[in-house]
Amino acid sequence: MAKLKYKRILLKMSGEVFKGRLKSGIDGDVLVALAKRVRNLQKMGCEVGIVIGGGNIWRFRDFKHLELGRVTSDTMGMMATVMNALAFESALKSVGADVRAVSAFPCEKAMENYVPKRAKQHLDKGRIVIFAGGTGSPYFTTDSAAALRALEMHCDVLLKATKVDYVYDKDPMKYKNAKKYEKMTFKEVIEKGLGVMDLTCASLCKGGGMPMLVFNLNKKGNIKKAVTGAKVGTIIT
Ligand code: UDP
Numbered sequence: 001m002a003k004l005k006y007k008r009i010l011l012k013m014s015g016e017v018f019k020g021r022l023k024s025g026i027d028g029d030v031l032v033a034l035a036k037r038v039r040n041l042q043k044m045g046c047e048v049g050i051v052i053g054g055g056n057i058w059r060f061r062d063f064k065h066l067e068l069g070r071v072t073s074d075t076m077g078m079m080a081t082v083m084n085a086l087a088f089e090s091a092l093k094s095v096g097a098d099v100r101a102v103s104a105f106p107c108e109k110a111m112e113n114y115v116p117k118r119a120k121q122h123l124d125k126g127r128i129v130i131f132a133g134g135t136g137s138p139y140f141t142t143d144s145a146a147a148l149r150a151l152e153m154h155c156d157v158l159l160k161a162t163k164v165d166y167v168y169d170k171d172p173m174k175y176k177n178a179k180k181y182e183k184m185t186f187k188e189v190i191e192k193g194l195g196v197m198d199l200t201c202a203s204l205c206k207g208g209g210m211p212m213l214v215f216n217l218n219k220k221g222n223i224k225k226a227v228t229g230a231k232v233g234t235i236i237t
Helices: 028-043 070-094 116-124 142-152 186-192 199-208 222-228
Strands: 008-013 047-052 099-103 128-132 157-162 212-216 234-236
Touching: 008 028, 008 142, 008 222, 028 047, 028 070, 028 128, 028 222, 047 070, 047 116, 047 142, 070 099, 070 128, 099 116, 116 128, 128 142, 142 157, 142 199, 157 222, 186 199, 212 222
Parallel strands: 008 047, 008 157, 047 128, 099 128, 157 212
Antiparallel strands: 212 234
């Protein structure tokens, strides 16, 4: 079996990933395919924490035009992450994974509240932990939640799944001459104002010394490459 470079990881997936071929919501086939890939990590002995966004259902920045108010809109976004977490927890269970979803946005009828010590115990026991509800507070994103949980759970790396192969200086989907970075620092990300993550997330990782690997989730085998230290994506330190 391949040797792990990172024993404990925090995988951040945007809600967009769950949308698959749909315009919004959750594509069941995508969910199960992803669940199998994550279960394989567990089989390899990797301790897996997961933060899922909510963008496939609700995201503050997509609905700024509605007169909802920031706090209400963000609350809806956090609830969207809970829905995604519930769906992914079920998908993981259906493929035989041992998993617990926990939420920083209290909703006890759906999943246990996020209590750091308890979540850590789940990880110690080899269970996959899905961290729902973002940070539990408005004005944040799930990228920042992922940085926080990676630090709190003493993860070895934050794996940020994207649709592109590397971090680029501009959108590679729009600009053919976009420059790719194979490695870089959080200082550079912040100074250049790169859109790969928000500033709060970059500052948290920088301050806490949490490395981040940005990689393309759409390519099969990439998650395994990421955890075994094979060449993939952009490493940010
Ligand atoms: N959100 C929030 N606090 C958090 C995390 C998320 O209020 O700690 C809200 C916010 O409105 C955000 C939405 O939840 O737009 C969905 O999260 P995000 O945009 O990070 O999802 P992604 O783009 O990764 O799917």
